[in-house]
Amino acid sequence: MNTLRTGLAAFLLFLTGTHTAQAAAIFLGGYPNQLILFDEGSGTINQKVDLATGLPVSLQLSNDKKSLYVTTITTSGIEVFDLATKKITNSFSLNTPSTKYRFNGGVVDATGRYFYTVATRIDKQIDRYKIGKPQYVVVDLTQKKIVRSVDVDAEDSTFGYRSSFMLSEDGKTLYVFKDKILVLGTDDLKVVERLDLAKPDLSGMENVRFGGGVESMRSKREYVSLFNAADPYIHNKVFGIARLDLATRQFNFTPIGPAPESMAGLQITPDGKEGYTVVTQGKFGNKRCEFWRFDLTNNKVLAKQEFACRSRFEFGMSADGRKLYIYGASYNVEVFDAKTLKLEKDWDLGNDATMAGMVVVR
Amino acid sequence: MKHLRPVNRKAQRIEESIVAAQPSTEEDVVALQQAPRPHVPMGCSLSFSPGWEVDGGGGTAGLCQPAERDIYDCYVTCFWPVQVPDHVNYSPDWASNCAVAAKDWRNLDLVFP
Numbered sequence: 001m002n003t004l005r006t007g008l009a010a011f012l013l014f015l016t017g018t019h020t021a022q023a024a025a026i027f028l029g030g031y032p033n034q035l036i037l038f039d040e041g042s043g044t045i046n047q048k049v050d051l052a053t054g055l056p057v058s059l060q061l062s063n064d065k066k067s068l069y070v071t072t073i074t075t076s077g078i079e080v081f082d083l084a085t086k087k088i089t090n091s092f093s094l095n096t097p098s099t100k101y102r103f104n105g106g107v108v109d110a111t112g113r114y115f116y117t118v119a120t121r122i123d124k125q126i127d128r129y130k131i132g133k134p135q136y137v138v139v140d141l142t143q144k145k146i147v148r149s150v151d152v153d154a155e156d157s158t159f160g161y162r163s164s165f166m167l168s169e170d171g172k173t174l175y176v177f178k179d180k181i182l183v184l185g186t187d188d189l190k191v192v193e194r195l196d197l198a199k200p201d202l203s204g205m206e207n208v209r210f211g212g213g214v215e216s217m218r219s220k221r222e223y224v225s226l227f228n229a230a231d232p233y234i235h236n237k238v239f240g241i242a243r244l245d246l247a248t249r250q251f252n253f254t255p256i257g258p259a260p261e262s263m264a265g266l267q268i269t270p271d272g273k274e275g276y277t278v279v280t281q282g283k284f285g286n287k288r289c290e291f292w293r294f295d296l297t298n299n300k301v302l303a304k305q306e307f308a309c310r311s312r313f314e315f316g317m318s319a320d321g322r323k324l325y326i327y328g329a330s331y332n333v334e335v336f337d338a339k340t341l342k343l344e345k346d347w348d349l350g351n352d353a354t355m356a357g358m359v360v361v362r
Numbered sequence: 363m364k365h366l367r368p369v370n371r372k373a374q375r376i377e378e379s380i381v382a383a384q385p386s387t388e389e390d391v392v393a394l395q396q397a398p399r400p401h402v403p404m405g406c407s408l409s410f411s412p413g414w415e416v417d418g419g420g421g422t423a424g425l426c427q428p429a430e431r432d433i434y435d436c437y438v439t440c441f442w443p444v445q446v447p448d449h450v451n452y453s454p455d456w457a458s459n460c461a462v463a464a465k466d467w468r469n470l471d472l473v474f475p
Contacts, residue, residue: 030461031434031457031461031463032455032457032458032460032461033458034461054454055438055449057438073438073449074449074454283418283419283424284417284418284419284421284423284424285421285423285424287423287424310426310427310431311424311425311426311427311431311432312426312431312432312435328435329426329431329432329435330431330464331461331462331464331465350461350462351461351462352431352434352461352462352463352464354434354435354438355435355438355439
């Protein structure tokens with residue numbers, strides 16, 4: 001009898017241990033108005049959430065990894081998805097019949113109440129649409145409206161549709177990443193400093209630009225990405241890995257080699273030792289895509305592997321850093337092994353993925 | 363076309379004072395290609411790149427394969443203002459019956475402006 005009880009207890013403990021080690025969840029935006037929850041371990045769809053405010057265009061995970069903030073384009077809305085209850089806890093639109101706002105992405109503060117982004121206001125007047133200047137706006141997620149707005153300085157007004165935003169740990173500084181890094185105080189939304197990458201003081205290079213695609217940031221203090229740079233004399237373009245300390249604003253750039261035609265940003269493994277990117281050479285019929293694996297400790301390229309790529313795609317990585325994902329511009333996700341850089345399988349999402357990107361949560 | 367570029371700080375100050383002295387055209391009706399930059403109607407593209415029939419290089423190799431893979435993203439970003447509806451201002455429910463364009467494109471509605 002005791003043996004039976006012991007065996008049963010061990011079996012139950014085994015089951016508990018098995019269920020405790022849950023696979024990571026992947027969140028993607030899906031057409032026409034859905035948030036897709038995908039189980040990374042089984043490669044199946046867990047849940048599809050209909051978004052009342054429309055088509056998702058950006059996904060932002062909160063710092064405490066408890067909420068996912070989704071911005072939509074149909075009605076310029078913001079929806080908050082609670083990862084524990086798997087439900088939408090807040091949903092509202094900024095548009096009114098006579099006023100629309102255009103914004104993409106943003107960042108939420110540590111309290112989860114204020115959402116920072118850059119938006120353009122469009123007012124429908126009696127005879128025309130009046131398009132306002134880009135503004136830094138603060139959206140109060142409790143009041144469900146914009147509570148503060150400050151015009152973007154004229155010298156910074158060349159905003160691309162997709163700028164990246166980060167908040168400092170204390171919530172007092174907002175970083176906006178475009179062709180240069182804007183450092184703003186959150187109290188008055190005024191630019192405190194501009195890290196002009198066209199003229200970096202440290203590297204002696206000019207025309208330093210962010211690598212394209214999604215940059216990775218594994219530490220709240222450090223921003224790591226691929227950068228392109230050119231020397232000021234021959235203008236020979238090189239690429240390398242750059243690290244920006246958000247607290248001290250120290251910029252460290254290490255060149256690696258000649259700059260390829262384009263790179264899909266940098267994905268970093270959880271241990272921070274290796275990084276991956278997709279390099280594209282050539283155009284149209286001559287286009288070739290390669291995975292490049294980096295040793296981030298020594299800033300060297302370890303391996304390269306060509307693969308058949310789509311005309312347009314996005315690049316992601318699994319939570320454990322063992323798989324690489326090629327998705328976007330279609331309904332499937334191609335899964336590659338990070339060590340061999342070979343195609344393993346194909347996941348069918350059942351929806352075309354939007355350009356909201358991918359958020360992986362363990 | 364602007365042929366002069368300030369090289370030193372004094373020249374830069376002169377250029378800034380000239381720009382500041384120019385009257386603001388914010389409320390004026392301007393041509394779309396007028397300086398300081400083209401005024402692109404909000405949310406809609408004036409370009410046909412990559413285009414529906416051909417890519418930016420005049421061929422078809424750069425198009426998404428199949429072309430239906432590109433429908434939705436171009437619809438949302440208004441990149442094909444003629445071939446697909448303008449989601450930014452009109453037709454927000456055009457794709458409501460079709461989640462995967464490459465598979466279910468037959469369920470898409472025809473939109474007549």
